[in-house]
Amino acid sequence: MVDGLTTTIEIASLAMAVWCLITTFRDRPMVVPHLVGMAVLWLLVIAQAVVSTVQMAGGERPAETATFIGYLATIVLIPPACATWGFVERTRWGPAVIAFACLILPVMMVRLQQVWDPAHV
């Protein structure tokens, strides 16, 4: 895992969450810019997954490999799944779905970092 990337994902995710919460409170549905934002966030997450996989292939092992892979797979799934699920709902509750996903994501990134290197955090 790359620390800078983890921090970037956490900040980007929280920014998305704030944006989507504002949209929810303004009683607007999700629009295409929200989807673009989620796509960028997803690319960042995928980048972290690819880097981690390369590192693992290179012999670097997380403290708990199975748990790490489980978390990583879940984290990679969440942005596209929630973006799709939220976009289908054409009310204020669409962005609310994304806001939830973007609040969960940083928490899971912290957990992922802990599983990767328990001594580091």
Place this chain on the structure above:
Amino acid sequence: MSDPARRPEGAAAARSGPGRVLVAVYAVFALAATARAGVQIATRFDEAPLAYVLSALAGVVYIVATVGIARSGRTSRRVAVASITVELVGVLVVGALSILDPAAFPDDTVWSRFGSGYLFIPLVLPVLGLLWLRRVSRAEAAPTA
């Protein structure tokens, strides 16, 4: 249910509006609990069999509840109510036991200490789920001319 006219035809209301957020939260918990239990059972079942079996049970209950809320129809709603009730009882019983007898739970489950490791969402979620389902079935029972 302030504006039933805007809703799609039929009984699909449970997954629209706030229900859509509820389904998303349930789906994430279903995924997280099941994945966690899978890893625990596969890698170190001997350490805390009770906790890991409970984690797996919680995962299954979340999956059933997710599908129950997301699908329309009365049967699905009953399945959802039943599974969410099991979930509520589970988080209360396991939560209380994990505090009274920590030795029986050497490793955490989603329901340990009333879900404190998961921001107490496991405790709040079934209450919100039951309230939401009650609202949906009332809205459906009411005649919408």
